[in-house]
Each structure stands twice: as structure tokens, then as C-alpha cells.
Amino acid sequence: MDRPTPRVNAAKLAEYQTGKVVRVIGKVLSLETEQALLEAADGGQVVVKLMKATPRKDSNLSDTFVEVIGKKGSDDGVVTELSSQNLGESIDLELANKVVELTHAYPDVFPTGE
Structure with a gap:
């Protein structure tokens, strides 16, 4: 992504x-055709709706460990992969x-594009 x-x-x-674009690092607990379940860094779980297979x-x-950049879904704990x-x-x-x-804790040091 080209923005913080x-x-x-x-x-x-x-x-x-x-709709907010976020980054989450986690451990892949399960991987299916359309979604993955991650154990996030705090031990909580995040569902990642995977990109559909297209030519691009x-x-x-x-x-085992991944970082996903995606949009927060309407349900808490769900991110749509970008x-x-x-x-x-x-x-x-x-x-x-x-x-x-x-x-x-230090948003002035770590900008988030907000």
C-alpha cells in the first residue's frame, strides 16, 4: 500500500x-478457499476474507505467519484482504x-494516515 x-x-x-484500511500480523490457524482465520498478535482471532482468484x-x-492489509468489515474481527x-x-x-x-500510544511518531 502506498499510504500509512x-x-x-x-x-x-x-x-x-x-471500511478503514488496517494491517494485522498473525498466525494462520485455518485457510479455506474464501477465508482465513488468524490468531492476531494479542491472541484474539481475526477472520480474513480472501481476495478472489483473478488474473491479476x-x-x-x-x-504460518502473515501480515494482511485489508479493509475492516462491518463485523468486528473481520478484514477483507487487499x-x-x-x-x-x-x-x-x-x-x-x-x-x-x-x-x-505514540501516533505522532507512527502516522496512520488519519
């Missing part, structure tokens, strides 16, 4: 309005959660 987006965990996701866009979630990045097989989710908390 807030990093969120499951709890922080609930604070945003429908397709979800590429293949690692982009995603595989992050490998080992991530310190506790540290990732601290990053989320710090970005919200």
Missing part, C-alpha cells in the same frame, strides 16, 4: 469504522503486539 495504515491486533481492530490478484497466504505478505514460520507475536500497542 494503522497496525492492529484483534482488540484494536474493533476501534475502527467499517489472488491471495498468497502460504506461511494485500498480504508471508512472514515465515517463526514470529514473536508478543513483540508484534508490543509494536501495535506502541504505534497507538
Whole structure:
């Protein structure tokens, strides 16, 4: 994405309005054709509605840990994928959660485009 987006965990996701573009790092708990279930950095769960397969866009979630940039859905805990990045097989989710908390505690240092 070409603009700053807030990093969120499951709890922080609930604070945003429908349609807000956010970033969430998590562990893939399940992966189906149309959606994935992530354990977010705070231990909560986020449902990711995956991009539909098209000639140009397709979800590429293949690692255990991923970052998803997406729009918050009308239901809390749901994000519609716009982009995603595989992050490998080992991530310190506790540290990732601290990053989320710090970005919200210091918005002047970590701009979110709001």
C-alpha cells in the first residue's frame, strides 16, 4: 500500500469504522478457499476474507505467519484482504503486539494516515 495504515491486533481492530484500511500480523490457524482465520498478535482471532482468484490478484497466504492489509468489515474481527505478505514460520507475536500497542500510544511518531 502506498499510504500509512494503522497496525492492529484483534482488540484494536474493533476501534475502527467499517471500511478503514488496517494491517494485522498473525498466525494462520485455518485457510479455506474464501477465508482465513488468524490468531492476531494479542491472541484474539481475526477472520480474513480472501481476495478472489483473478488474473491479476489472488491471495498468497502460504506461511504460518502473515501480515494482511485489508479493509475492516462491518463485523468486528473481520478484514477483507487487499494485500498480504508471508512472514515465515517463526514470529514473536508478543513483540508484534508490543509494536501495535506502541504505534497507538505514540501516533505522532507512527502516522496512520488519519
